[in-house]
Amino acid sequence: MIKNFTIVFCIFCVPIIPISTSSASETAHTVLRFVTWKADNPKIWDAAIARFETAYPSITIEREIAPHSSTAYHDLLTQKLKSHDTAMDVFFMDVVWPAEFAMAGWVLPLDDRFSVSEQKKFLSATIQAGTYRHRIYSVPSRIDSGMLYYRKDLLQKYGFDPPQTWGALVIQADTILKGEQPTHPALRGYSGQFKQYEGLVCNMLEFVGSHNGLFLSKDGTRSTLTSPDAIQALTFVRKHIIQRLATPAGLTHQEPESLAIFVQGHAVFHRNWPYAWKMANNARYSKIVGNVGVTLLPHFPNGQSVATLGGWLYGISAYSNHPQEAWTFIRFMTSPQMQKYFALQASLAPSRTALYSDTEILTANPQFQDLFPVFQTARPRPQTPIYPIVSNILQRYFSRVLAFPHIDPFQEASITDHQINHYLELVQSTPQ
């Protein structure tokens, strides 16, 4: 009985002891609450935070782990922020949230602390994503973006270099399918994410953007889906990608399904985020280890490659009582040393440009060499405080045009422009 009690007592005490002793011994001790998601590699994060606490003994980090899903994490954060929770100091933001959080006054502007010269050391898209109405609200922890994976062996067999344009991709895929399909009927030319969900917006941004088109006008006040560039890109996807290379099955794919097709060797080309590299080269999941190439997504003749930006940004809560300590924490975690640590330990792609010439990082992650140009073409999704609404309307629009071959894209686009503009006007009418 006593033995049991002791065990239970010890279990409960262990996590408490370090905190209580340190706070007792230091007079100006701060406990920072960092709300984060459940990490894929928790040990690496534990060690990173321990490093910070060693470097800054007067600050203890208390982590609150939220669900892994971006939507559920968003719900939790906004719940805390709406109730002006002073206990939360630092949090992660998905790259599509800063506008919303800034507009609501939930996140602290960092212009005084995060100088323009310091911002220039980061990949530009990651800074752009954290900027709303000329103020910066976040520091990028790393970068994620869309990229083109391809089968090196198949391209080589048919004498192709990785395609520069979407037209070339279609020709290459057609040639390879013609040669391979008789013996490999399940092979398809392209696999991407075309289900009606957020990933569809990411995929379409790359097609429309590389045709020199935009979803919203540069100043973000109007929807521009009826522009000929946007329409032509969408028509291309419907005709060549959905109805042929990816087959309509693409309309049911999110990342895992489309990646499964690629790693099983059933696709020539594949669009995904950086994480797919490791999966495609892991013999436990993949039949194409060593045959995977990665490069910039193609573009149309009149445009340049565009990769949709993903990833996570550090922000400081507007209700925090310790903004200065929170800044110390963020500065430490996004420092060159720590980004290098994350790149070496977890293969997270750094947001700092200089690290892409670090030989140690490149030896551990040779793919970064190829990915660096991709990251430079990254582009954020529309920056608006009502992004979730805009995204749902865009998802519906793209999914309808792709799934119903008889729908006139222009007519559908003008309805969609109208719907999005209705909400953008609402944003315009709000005080800045």
Add this chain to the structure above:
Amino acid sequence: MTRNSQESTTGWMMTIPALAVVGTFSLYPALDSFLLSLHRIYLGLPTIGQPYIGLQNYTMLMQDPVAQQAFLVTFGFVLLSTTLEVLLGLSIALVIHETFSGRGWVRAAILIPWAIPTVVASQMWRFIFNDQYGLANLLLFGDQVSNYVPWLASPTWAFLAIVAADVWKTASFAGLLILAGLQVIPDELYDAARLDGATAWQRFRHITLPLIKPALLIALLFRTIDAFRVFDLVFVMTQGGPGDATQVIQFYGYKTLFTEGQMGYGASISIAVFLTLLLLSVLYVRTIGTTLFQREPA
């Protein structure tokens, strides 16, 4: 008199707990939703405040083509799935009403789909209709991989797939209700009919069917209300896609409220669903009420 009023006081006292529960958990949230639906609230735009806008959300809802389509999809789903469920349920009930060896096992087995949590069943059906490793393609085309159909990628097939999953899952529930109706029919009626030389069809048409009508209507009522609130099947199997072809009204309401943060407008969708269901239930209950009433003199 005093005794009477005392009795009524005791009566009230005893119903207060029930009233409090209903008031707190049903009435209050419903009223609160209604109040929400009279305001313009965007979670992403706190600076616009929460102005009272009367019935504007409802006029917006009437003109919203997406909501109209979602209502149409929902009605189509309700009509098709409840019809199939009641027909299939009737056949199930007739079979398990007969006496045969192992009937207990068959009865239990038939209820299994109904006992599986919908989210699990939905995930299972999503796998069944998968274009590459789905059972549907394997059964239809075997190893002819190039013939495989991506069911959930086609607007029509995706809709029918959800109907199929719902029918599979709930036909047995309808069957159970109808079985209860069958069991109260006295055997003498059938014996008499047999003596008079009635065929099996005539016995079914003139004895069974009229007598299980109330049970059929109750099955219809339950299934209609339940089908109208369909959400989990769509959430797991298609997320409303492709191109909104399977977006039912409850899923649209969910997206508006929880992912888009349009609290006022989303609440008006919930209220519209509530009113539609109320109307449907009243219609059913009145129909059932009259049938039951008509039966009484006989």
